Amino acid sequence: MTDLPKNSKLGTRSRSAGRRSMSLYAEGEPMVWLTGGALAFSLLMILAMLVYVFYMGFSNFWPQRVSKITTHAGQVHMGSVSRVQTYKPSLANVDRLPEALRDATREQLLETDGYTLRTLLYTGNYDLTGTRFQWVSDYEIDAREYPEWALLVERRMDGNFYGMPVAFERDGEPVTESPGEIWEHYREIHPEVRRRFRERERIRTVEMGRVNRRQETARRRLVEATNRFANDDLSAEELDLVRQETEAIIADTRKEHAELTERVDAINTENRRYGLVMETDQGRRHTLFFDDIVLAFPGNQLSLFQKVRIFGERWREFIFDDPREANMEGGVYPQIIGTVTMTLVMTIFVVPFGVIAALYLREYAKPGPIVSAVRIAINNLAGVPSIVFGVFGLGFFCYIMGGYLDDWFYSASPVPTYRGGGVLWASLTLALLTLPVVIVATEEALSAVPGSMREGSYACGASKWQTIKRIVLPRAMPGIMTGMILAMARGAGEVAPLMLVGAVKLAPSLPFDIHNLSGTLGPIPTGPIHLERSFLHLGFHIYDLGFQSSDSEAARPMVFTTTLLLITIIVLLNLTAIMIRTRLRKKFQSGAF
Amino acid sequence: MTAETLEQAPPNTQRTSVGNRLEEIAAGEQVRSEIHPELAKEDNILSIEHFNLWYGRAQALYDINMSVPKGKVTALVGPSGCGKSTLLRSVNRLNDLIDIVRIEGDMKINGSSVYAPNVDVIELRKRMGMVFQKSNPFPMSIYENVVYSLRIDGERNKKVLDEVCERSLRGAAIWDEVKDRLQESALGLSGGQQQRICIARAIAAEPEVLLMDEPCSALDPIATNKIEDMIDALKGEYTILIVTHNMQQAARTSDYTAFMYLGRLIEYGPTDTIFQKPRLIETKDYVTGRFG
Ligand SMILES: Nc1ncnc2c1ncn2[C@@H]1O[C@H](COP(=O)(O)OP(=O)(O)OP(=O)(O)O)[C@@H](O)[C@H]1O
């Protein structure tokens, strides 16, 4: 009681002292600006990056116009504009211009401090010229036209082709030479050619794969039977029976194979009947077979509607087709499948493990120095460079675990199955990498479950596990989902460790294949999921295109589009998880107080 | 033990012991509880024997000796922080969940020990229902909330569950409000409705002892009336131990009232006596609202 006035006196003094020295800092105003500014800056950077990726990724597929540029030196270049930039040409270059233009050009350059614009033209025709690109400076240009019938042809090999249509050929005979009619014929016939082309690809991969597998299985059965016969486990008659059956199957599959080959050949012959004779900017004539053409269009006379259709067609191809030309063109379907499969398998592993670990830490372990130490260690695990996880995964999963799996379950196979990189090991490596995220999020969610709910459950006579299962876990589920979302986002975007444990540049088959339901993980059948297969991955694809491809200029647009796609996929995966979480929240957390 | 204490209790100490007890408490001395002789005639279901409880170093209950008569309503009253909830939570051993709690003494329910080492705590809790001071519905549907005790016992029969659900919700005076939305989340209800759901949950398993910690603190007068009617209806069949700050409620609903103060049981007797002519002036002051 007695120190109350004293206290209040002290309070007044310190307050008035504070007011005297009240600075701008003490007001807090600068801190508001500083913190707000920092936030705005980071948001702006992220937004700028996203906008840039979006713009570059989308514009890549918008149908280009075809420019025909004639230089003062008399060279003709036809192609589409890849990009335009400013640069400072050396004055020696100006000397190569015709006499009459030199002075004017110099003057103009002086006015702009020596800078001028130059255009990077994608001129294509790689098989004829050996280059794909051509720089043209503004001052060199004599004339720039957009010829009405100039065609941009995307081919299965050697990139784009630019030229003027000269004739449409059927069976090597020119049918028409008027561009309009050529175009009509193309529009009529090409879709059929493409359809047959797809049919051929399907026969080659799906049907022939099925026939081959059948034969392979029969052979293996015979080998096994022979071994058992050698061990006196099988009588000679039985072996004979197996041999006869195998031979019948082999004969049968041979026949099937021959039939399929025949069908493929028929399609090939039919598709090679049609050709498009083109004249290049260099005046050379060249016949393009319809079979080799993916897409062609007269870039300078498209209506908006046609442009949108081509844009859509290109996206469709990008998402649903296989890559071609060393991954630089075509689609990224295998990469999408690889990324999604890997991410989902990773989630299947990491979530239960993380949740169980967090349950133990939060619900069962007695709080104390050991638990705190474990918690700190888990948090630190999140800071270990991802490549370290890659190295660990390679050593432990790919070689040791894979080796054991092969020894135990696949000793009959002459080639390694699980030994070496594969989806399973990549998923496990990333699961390890993202484990801390799940544990931390789950622990937080568990500790946020009100103690009163637990008490209510215990008071009803529930055991600890019943309380956890019926009250704590459902209530913590949205928080656990948050952990899962974070883990998925982290895992789907990770590249470095994948390069060691299973992501490859080219893979013969997909890790998820609905045509082949024979996937196994040791004794467990996994249906269409082939966990032992190496896979393609969008993140790795971006790295590969951007830094490892032979022609980085040509790969550039694809880098952006692939990045855009990867971001979209991660966002989609997350949105799905967030939607589930919101529904759970509604169910478990909407409280009225 | 009740009899023993009763013998020691002087019959007519109304004024003489007035100041003593507060002084004794302040001096940290043992305080003798005033236990009325009527209690000795009752058939006890629960007897609390020399019960002490500490939260870490701080003692919250001091040598509580008290017997709860079977089939009657016993009210616990006392100023905030005096240990009513703590005592209630000790009965179904909910305090076990708090690491720092340490106890001495024992309780006996139907003659068998509550705190003996070999007691199955889960079985023990199944014989009691509890309503908490703050409503704590579970994150599930209203229906599942109510039948929770049956679910954890593995009851699957839909007919039984439906029946129990309806009976409990009627008992908790909330059936009419929620009968059309049984499958909706209980967390979407108002605070008072949530509390009645919790009451329904507590009576669903037909416990021998019902522990209620201020069940009506979040309820409007109408719902409070209904709950009091329910308590009246349950009386006889169930033993009810109820904590309340509402003196009228205690007077209306209970058969016996125990007055607690600073962790001690001060006076314990028939409700009428406690409210009309308590032996101790502290009790009188408290129940008439002169101190608290
Ligand atoms: N979990 C706990 N840890 C430490 N001390 C506690 C804890 N719970 C209660 N206490 C202390 O024990 C004493 C009794 O608390 P209790 O909750 O039993 O009071 P109460 O009589 O129910 O009060 P109210 O009428 O306000 O509910 C108080 O002094 C309180 O501070």
Ligand SMILES: [Mg+2]
């Ligand atoms: Mg209380």
